[in-house]
Amino acid sequence: MDFSENFLHFIWQFRLFNSAKLYCADGEELQVLHPGILNKDAGPDFSMAKLVIDQTSWIGQVEIHIKSSDWLAHGHQNDPFYNAVILHVVYQHDSPVYRTNGSLLPVLVLENLFPIRMLANYHELIASVNSFPCQKHIASLDQFIIEGVLSRVLIERFEQKSAEVFLKLKAHCGDWEQVFYYFLARNFGFKVNAVPFELLADALPQQILLKHQDNPLQISALLFGQAGFLDHQFDEPYPIQLQKEYAFLKKKYGLIAVDKALWKFLRMRPQNFPTVRLAQFAALNLKSSKLFSKVLEAETLAELYLLFNDLPVNEYWQTHYHFNKNTGHVVVQPGLSSVQNIIINTVCLFLFSFGKYTDQPALVERAFDFLEKIPAERNFIVNQYVKEGIKVDRAFASQALLQLNKCYCNQKKCLNCGIGIKILKK
Template sequence: MNEKLLQFIWQFQYFNRDALQVENGEALSIIKIGLFNKNQGPDFTNASIKIGEVQLVGNIEIHTLSSDWLKHKHTADKQYGNIILHVVWQNDVAIQDMHGNTIPVLVLENRVPKLLLSKYTALMDNGAIPCHGPAFPDLDELSWVAWKERLLAERLERKAEHVLELLKESNNHWEEVFWWMLAANFGVKVNTALFEAVAKTIPVNVLAKHKQQIHQLEALLLGQANLLEGEMEEDYPRMLQKEYAFLLKKYKLRTTTIQPNFLRMRPANFPTVRLAQLAMLVQESSHLFSKIKEMDKYADVLALFTVTANDYWHYHYRFNQITEYKPKALGTSTINNIVINTIVPVLFAYGMYVKEESYKEKAINWLTQVKAEENNLTKSWQGYGTKNKTAFDSQSLIELTNNYCHQKRCLDCAIGNKILRAR
């Protein structure tokens, strides 16, 4: 038994309530179980009970052992000065409150159904996704939608916290924040830290001054990513080196120490190609985030990011290595990834910041228009008949798996609740 499960049992009154008595033998009636408090302080607030003929209003504390009250040092804590009932699994010691009064105790050890305990044990002993098995519950469509909406909101709110931290770092410059996150996204995991560092060394106002010259934008990005070092055999990279040397000195840019990574990557994701595409995106657009937040149609977002790196890269993935002709255009899957991991989180955070629900609603709506992510995690849910058609679905399932299933938070999960509460 643990405290979290006891809280669940009390919250849903999943115990035998016949002839309830506190430990001194007086009859107990539960009028209001109280409001579950997930913050500091008593577990349930504003509760109401009746002991004998006396009705009490106050707070309820839950512990596995009554002695946990002493272990947690509640006696001297004023937040626990109005405890009307101590609900425990086992009563191993009598407890007094800060006023010297003995706290009434309800023991649940012999009142909880063994079926619930066995189900909970099975969940805790199961694998990475505890409810996966023959007894997997089939939530109805409405319940799934409601649960996914909550999961997605939690995920976006957590991502928004990171965005708002960057906002402070940028002195409340939303275009700068969007530029940092966009560049990091272009880094494709292994080069994320490098690309973000590069973006933070080149302010958006510097980029704006060179929008009409793609080679200058490439020089800035590739140079700051340490990709213009060494001897070059071709004219174009030599020209980029000269441009970078001039711009580095002109703007007194702070250089980065992170080295680019090419190992075990598809050529299309090489940092050279990704930065060339990013440079073209910068050239073909201005005030990117301002444009995006005013867009209504997702198709317009796709059009904005449909760019192709300049001609040199049609025949290259790396400098000095000529390849067969292949335009280096941003693919749909890449744009979808940008929408999911950059555009939507920043737009949602902006809505939170300005307290305007329409931006948050638009961010979520765009996720319903993006193809779902497919990986081992989402495939495992699909194996149990769970719908995964859009990014709304996949982002919800990722949140569910990583922050509920892997953390064994079955008591907080709609699916876990259904399993445990099924008779």
């Protein structure tokens, strides 16, 4: 059979079969009062199903297979845990199945009980070689349905990302400022340099930077030194000063720098070079100590923009993209899109996470409110959906589409997606 058991799970869970007059394979009359709860762990596929078989009520588990002989192939006949199964649902019935106590297991055969077009729709989605499985169909759906799905997957995205925040929080004994500093650093690296920025944040705890909050030279020396960029022969006064300061601070704190080879410069715009981003990150740490506390206090986007604008970047970087490489005028302030990226991926995530952690729903609502007010991100993935007529004008929608694409479309989990389910039911 050219489909998976998940397709039959879908048919059973949403009762998409003809249930007007059901009979088991051996002739018993069957009523499905409730299909049960889908089990995503080990054991029978559905639990707490409510059935009536030959006028006898049953509450128990349901197991689903393509063929009834799969019960034997999977070894369920030797597993006492499967004795609680009250119904075996299959596409084809090719073998009787008995429980370990010798009783015959009732079987419902689905082969002719659902519209064949549903299977055709499923094959079309799963076999699709388009940008995403439902590319040809999604424009036919009501925008209200799509928005509902996007709202659900956005919450799922933030729940998943929050789990990573909480894991890091546990490792740092509940220090929210340090964990925010770590995720903020990763965000400053974008995707290309996220990993070395993460390693830098681990190699240089925020507590050390706070001890030198009033010394711009030492803040920059610590960051550039720990990033590995001061292990070089310099000709200009500023990097020589940084190098001397770092030599002292490195010995004082017993620091170990990140491998400079990890940083990537190729195929990047000069304003996104890691050296420039590090200069901005140093300036942000100078401007705002205890930044997470200030983020929590900001109730409007305008207040957040103020935190990330007008950074005191050292004037050296107005004429340099790299040490010892003088160039023309350089824009040292992060652009609006960069600031919005930080708010979307770090600030909103932490408002959501902290709100959940401390049971402050107002912070969760604020995170989503900011996403509703920030323009949508534009990238290759989002543009695929926009091209098919999906309305994506706010970051709320673009973030949701990134989650939809990563966790459903790329994995062809159409049976777990509200959009896929609607198309299959059409």
